[in-house]
């Protein structure tokens with residue numbers, strides 16, 4: 001039914017696996033493994049780093065390292081502008097932040113962790 005959501009068995013590679021509460025189960029070789037471990041690994045790959053390679057977290061305060069023109073809103077964000085309480089978005093380096101009361105998605109490479 002949701003076969004594309006369930007990975008093939010890592011032991012015997014047969015695609016007969018099914019999902020049972022928190023585990024994936026392979027009926028062919030009886031291998032069970034944790035589904036929650038798998039999703040944690042996926043989350044860990046999405047690391048957002050600032051211009052200096054520091055890891056950014058939800059709720060961090062950042063500074064802009066240079067002037068940035070936001071084309072969608074014709075707003076100019078000046079270098080040194082402080083943004084509080086950023087939110088990380090599961091997209092390429094995107095940071096959800098509020099500048100002058102406007103919500104926007106900006107790249108973490110323009111920011112420096114405070």
Ligand SMILES: [Zn+2]
Pocket residue numbers: 009010011012013014026027028029030031
């Ligand atoms: Zn198996």
